[in-house]
Amino acid sequence: MRVSLSHALVTGISIALVSALSTMASADEFPSHDVQYVIPFGPGGESDISARLQQKYFEEITGEQLVVQYMPGGGGAVGWSQLNDKSADGYTIMGSNLPHIILKPMGKDVGFQTDDLNNFFYFHYSPDAILVRNDSPFETLDDLIQAAEEAPGAVTLSGSGTYSANDVANTRFQQLAGVTTTYIPFKGTGAAVTALLGGQVQAEWGYTTVAANHQDKVRMLAVATEERHPLFPDVPTFKELGYDMVGGAYRGMAVPEGTPEETQQRLSDIFQQINENPDFQQEMQDLGFVLMDVPLDEMPDFMAEQRQTYEATARELGLID
Known part of the structure; x- marks a missing residue:
């Protein structure tokens, strides 16, 4: 009986050890084939641009491809609502955007809740900015504001969806400037830029990244940073012009629920x-x-802080009750 128990104990320990070593090995060997990177917007926006830049370095580090796909719709909601239906093996990741993933579920039923998204890394942000075409009659932010004062609702601005950073920025700007504009949401920044360049709108709530990518076609009237952006030293901040606006869009990545730690x-x-x-x-x-x-390991605290900030902002701006 003692031999049997001893044998069983040794066998159990061996199985546990093999399992642990196997888990460690699989983590070290991951990925062993291509990883699908789903962007929940259309092509051409900041999420797409950064993903394309990351591809090269991902391959250098892992020897595998980072394959970019698109799932646009609902300002990201279509993709986020389907994330947890995908395989939880790490080979499917999805772009995760703030404030979108916090504000959208607060406004209405969009098919997902913020906590449904298992964020594993946030890697950059881009400051809000108002952009116009180079041939626009709006030479300054004051020009745009004057037009909005003279004809409330007549000035049209594109942006990347409802309850997005652009939507929040437009609402806040209207309150601070005391004007009414018409905000037109598109499926992503790429589509919002296309609308601006095609003359469908007079201006765009975009980012410094849009201005950098289309320097020969657009110009910024103001940027929502504490200090002037080094790439655009001639562009004033909203704060310089008397409007207390600092913010933008944060971008990261999430995996389906159940993906191993x-x-x-x-x-x-x-x-x-x-x-x-x-x-x-x-x-x-x-x-x-x-x-x-x-x-x-820092994600829980980061998301808790962001949720608190954006919930307060949403209530202040009347986006939620």
Whole structure:
């Protein structure tokens, strides 16, 4: 009987050890094939641009491809509502955007809740800005404001969906400037830019990244940063012009519910390593992005802080009761 118990004990320990080693090995070996990166917007926006830049460095680190796909609709809601239906093995990741993932579920039923998204890394943000075409009669922010005062609702601005950073920025700006404009939501920044360039709208709530990517076609009237952006030293901040606006859109990544913790950690480490690459940093800076690092272990505190901030903002702006 003693031999049997001893044998069983040794066998149990061996199985547990093999299982632990196998888990460690699988985490170290991940990924062993291509990873699908789903962007919940159309092509051409900041999420797409940054994903395309990350592809090269992802392959250098892992030897595998980061394959970009699109699932536009509902300002990101279509994709986020389907994330947890996908395989929870780490081989499908999805772009995650703030304030979208917090504000959208607060406004109405959009098919997901903020806590449904398992965020594992946030890597950059881009400051809000009002942009116009180079041939626009609006030479300054005051020009746009004057037009809005003279004809309330006549000035049209595109942006990336409802309950997005653009929507929040437009609502806040209207309150601060005491004007009424018409905000037209599109499926993503790429579509919002196309609307501006095509003359469908007079201006756009975009970002410094849009201005950097279309310098020959658009100009910024003001940017929502504490200090002037180094790429655009001639563009005033909203604060300089008397409007207390500082903010933008934050971008990260999430995985389906049930994705193993060690796999999430590996993904977090990979994209943090990409962020630390000097060449990648320079590319992002040249495009107007501002890098940040929120790894997996810091995500709970980060999301709690963001939720508190955006819930207060949403109530202040009347986006929710």
